[in-house]
Amino acid sequence: MELTPLARKLRREMTEAERLLWYHLRNRRLAGFKFRRQVPIGPYIVDFLCPEKRVIVEIDGGQHNFPDERSRDLERTRFLESKGYKVLRFWNNEVLGNPEGVLSVILEACQGSSSTP
Template sequence: MSKPSEQLAFARELRKNQTEAERFLWTRLRNQRLAGVKFRRQQPIGPYIVDFVSFESKVVIEIDGGQHNEQDALDRDTERTNYLEGRGYRVLRFWNNAVLTNIGGTLEKIRESL
């Protein structure tokens, strides 16, 4: 993204077009439903737009589909994680399928990181 305004517009578009797993998790994170912590969805942090973030807890949650299992995507994810961790964020990654089939375990791992 070349301009912050373009990045914000893209983030808004991503919020409108969440994956099934992102929507499913968002219903459990929104309105401080998890441990009273405020999460935001599809938020810009530097050059990246993260799926979910708690700025107060410095926790980023990324929901990954099958395309993240390819080498190019793994390399980009590593670069992204390094960038975020370098700014003090803890990055949690979950597969789409794990969110959809084990929401309790997913929420527990998130809760433990807060």
Template structure:
């Protein structure tokens, strides 16, 4: 447990620039009035951003996710999260910088599709 807490703290402190920028717009219920958590543990994984209310996960991927081993790991991880009832949305880091409005619109669209929890 302490290892996971320490790891989450490390990840929060060393957030890539793309994650930091997106966090500025997801935090404090800025989008759809829902709460996002950053570097949030789910199962044995730590996800970039999670909205528990709508069961949406937003992941930002860098170039290392193009490697074959990383692709397989990401597929397994996503399958595990989806089996747990989560919707996983993935973007490349460069999309946050080059297509920010489109990224935000897609996150918004996914949140609205799922609607408020009962």
């Protein structure tokens, strides 16, 4: 299945938490790090990616709290980590309620990550 059209659709239909985080990540606003949104990697589309540092940021809604979804999320995270990415996961309410804290964790991950897998 071609993921690019779906990624484009997801870029147009971001959640409130994704929009808020994207505002702070776009145009190198976070310490000069470049981020892309809704990026296909293997069979998945990740919410945000800092390609230079291989850091992925995923924003999870309430549906991710169900056992089946948690299992799929774990499988997804393992796949991405096996490809050399560092995966950060945040709940929607974390992003909306404490964006500064979330950005601090993302910045720390980017500053501490190497660019090679």
